[in-house]
Amino acid sequence: MRYADSLPEALYSADSVRAMDRYLIEEQGIDGFDLMQAAARAGFRQLRKRWPSPGSLLVLCGAGNNGGDGYLIAANAQRHGIFVECVAVAPSAKLSGDALKAFEVASRDSVPITEISDMPEGVFQEKLAAADVVVDALLGTGVTGAPRAPFSEVIRAVNQAKRPVLAVDLPSGLDATTGAAEGEVLQAELTVTFIGVKIGLYTGAGPAVCGQVVFEPLATQEQISGCSEQPVARLARWRDCQAGFPQRPLNAHKGHFGHVLIVAGESGFGGAGIMAAEAASRAGAGLVSLATRPEHVTAALVRCPSVMVRGVVHGSELVALIEKADVVVCGPGIGKSAWGQQMLQQVLDSGKPRVLDADALNLMATRAAIPSNQHVLTPHPGEAARMLGCSVAEIEADRLAAAQKIQKIWGGVVLLKGAGTVIATNANRPVVIAGGNPGMATGGMGDVLSGMLGAFIGQLLDDIEFASIAAASAHLAAGDRAAERLGYMGLLPTDIIQDLPFVLKQTDVIGVRDHREDK
Secondary structure, eight states, rough: OOBTTTTSSSHHHHHHHHHHHHHHHTSSOOOHHHHHHHHHHHHHHHHHSSSSSSSSEEEEEEEHHHHHHHHHHHHHHHHHTEEEEEEEEOGGGGGHHHHHHHHHHHHTTOOEEEEEEGGGGOOOOOOHHHHSEEEESOTTTTOSSSOOTTTTHHHHHHHHOOOEOOOOOOSSTOOOOOOOOOOOOOSEEEEEEESSBBGGGSSHHHHHHEEEEEEEESHHHHHHHTTOOOOOOEEHHHHHHGSSOOOOOTTOOOOGGGGEEEEOOOOOOHHHHHHHHHHHHHHHHHEEEEEEEEHHHHHHHHHHHEEEEESSSSGHHHHHHHHOEEEEETTOOSSSSSSHHHHHHHHHHHOOOEEEEEHHHHHTTSSSOOOOOSSOOOHHHHHHHHTTTTTTTHHOHHHHHHHHHHHHHOOOOOEEEESOOEOOOSSSOEEEOOOOOOOGOOOTTTHHHHHHHHHHHHTTTHHHHHHHHHHHHHHHHHHHOOOOOOOOOTTOOOHHHHHHHHTTTTTTOOOOOOSSOOO
């Protein structure tokens, strides 16, 4: 998924965007059909920007305002001499209001309109195959749940045809609020969204089906400023976080940048701790220590000689190591045996700022919840499901709500991993992190993120929430840079670590906080 530089931070629910639309019509006096025409002009403009000389367009229209946008886009194309045809997937006899007006405009402009119910078998597939670009104006923000026939059949046929698709406002079948796709969902190459940016475009199935997202506000800031609707979340990117780090002074020393202790690596899982420790070092930590099983010490020192590595057998051996650290990362590869349980208990008892990941979360899911504002919890959907006692499908059905529920139970900062990373806290609106790619769907990526979180928190102890947002954003930015260099297939967590310095170098931003004496 690609993000336009002009995307705003505010993310809204479908209900809020519809309320904003009503506000513009009822309170600002903008005629609803004029607003629809503005949306159609904006959609057509973005279509021509992406595909400058399309030989033919096939516009698929539903019954509501989304369908009305489609009919007007077709009329615009007709006026510009582009061969265009509309397929009325919803019967035109059921159109009303502004959507009916749009249908009448397209008809007057001699746009060919065919009812899908009148097409002989195979004709629709032929039209799809002949189209240079398909415009999805089927289902808008008011539709939730799995699309029903004939919409589901049309969506399936479009996806099978593999034609370039422009989605009007959002891909049909995608929930604009949750990002869930309960049934067939249309795969777009470009999504042009209006009035307010919908959160569902950026989490859940959204990143996989939206393609590039472009925002067209349609109204001026002055016209919309009086609307009382509030965003449900905000969008964050690495470039938005960079200003939060002061430049390092020339007289800086390692004590300025935090001491991170990584507690990780049960027998057979030593790589998790090693990757987390190396990532913490590359993310700017002043000092990094690794507490792991003794058999992993040699491998850790060979891979990362700058890390102070200690083999530990019993939890009591952690006490002195934790005391020296500013922040502790616990969980990667610790397992669920007695060793892992001892390690976790010592970390929890310390009261130190901490990042809890992987088996630390699985172990916590079996215990009574003890809320704390000192931890960052980083579950993937499977771990989140165990923490909430539900299914992964329920987590993915509403990722924002799941992250908020975990935060309410356990406190602190919750970072729900997956497509469209969600960060929830008690104090501010949730944050959705932009970026990432399918090459990052491999074991060990979370270990790298944990190490980065520890490093950023160690440098920003006075703002754990911002440190978490910045670390997640930089992690995805490094993943995207690595994918540009290597492609998706075979991308490794260590590739992300290699690209980290280049991402962080963009504005020389890794920060300094004078919170410790030189050690």
